Amino acid sequence: MASKQRVLVTGAGGFIGHHLVSRLKSEGYWVRGADLKYPEYQASAADEFQVCDLREEKDCQLAVRDMDLVYNLAADMGGIGYITAYLADISRNNILINAHMLEASRRSGVKRFLFSSSACVYAQSKQLTADVTPLKEEDAYPAEPEPGYGWEKLYAEELCKYFRHDYKLETRIVRFHNVYGPLGTYDGGKEKSPAAICRKVAQADSGNEIEIWGDGEQTRSYMYVDDCVEGLIRLMNSDHHEPLNLGTDQLVTINELVDMVCSIAGKRLKKVHNLNKPQGVRGRNSDNTRLRQVLGWEPTTTLEQGLVDTYKWIESKVLEREPAVKENAA
């Protein structure tokens, strides 16, 4: 059955989309990838790859032609530094992508459309302490999401509901909680905390200092990318059309995350906390009660396990560039 289905993955040149394409191909789907760019670190396994700008309606129409399923992962996004700096661009770009992708999908008769939302939709007032109560799906309302990125994700969730209501488009909505793993952005300003920390540790010699944003006591939970992809496919195949958390509930402080990476690297480093850098909400965790009920499953990779491969991959990339890094530092 799967071999007959034709699947579009938007954002296929990015981190999660690239992993998803590989997994779908290994399961026998016919896959088209679409993105502004090809994947940076490894060739795409997609049968067809469309380089395009999905802010343009006509590019969305081309991308969805003859597709049964759409995983809409394309988005202008990055780590906390990026999403707090570019509120207008992120909002405008992502609203255009999502509105055009929904319209093109319903016009071309796509059977199912999955939208990748984010834990950034949750009300900020419910995330003020590091020892946070895990967030249930209903905690997104009354709405008070993160400026820019959180608001546009929450609105696109609503848009999915409207397309389902008015046009009977079968929509799925996933709320990711911090995804990490090999082949993700690790430098340049769009990287997220696990990748940034792995890079800083890989670049430092034992005994050196590394800069941590904030006091390091802010908390998060992190999901390994293989679990993310598994959850995505399970959700697409399910009948659940309300928003669903997809993350782990293993809560750690950023300081603990740094200690884990240092231990994997076998380095002793001194943390220097920069309180002038953005650190996002104080604490955030995923309540996986509904995830377990709906999918009969939840992510299984511990942070300690997932960070081993992630660190190894980022270290190899840093070492490839080592001469340049050393020159710049001199």
Ligand SMILES: NC(=O)c1ccc[n+]([C@@H]2O[C@H](COP(=O)([O-])OP(=O)(O)OC[C@H]3O[C@@H](n4cnc5c(N)ncnc54)[C@H](O)[C@@H]3O)[C@@H](O)[C@H]2O)c1
């Ligand atoms: N990684 C996470 O921790 C996380 C957390 C919450 C939500 N998400 C969501 O999951 C999805 C995938 O995230 P990711 O981590 O793989 O990000 P990513 O930045 O690696 O991938 C997103 C891709 O979208 C592409 N894109 C951006 N604008 C485009 C446009 N106009 N036309 C075509 N392609 C465009 C980018 O080039 C990029 O390759 C995004 O929607 C993101 O908001 C990710």
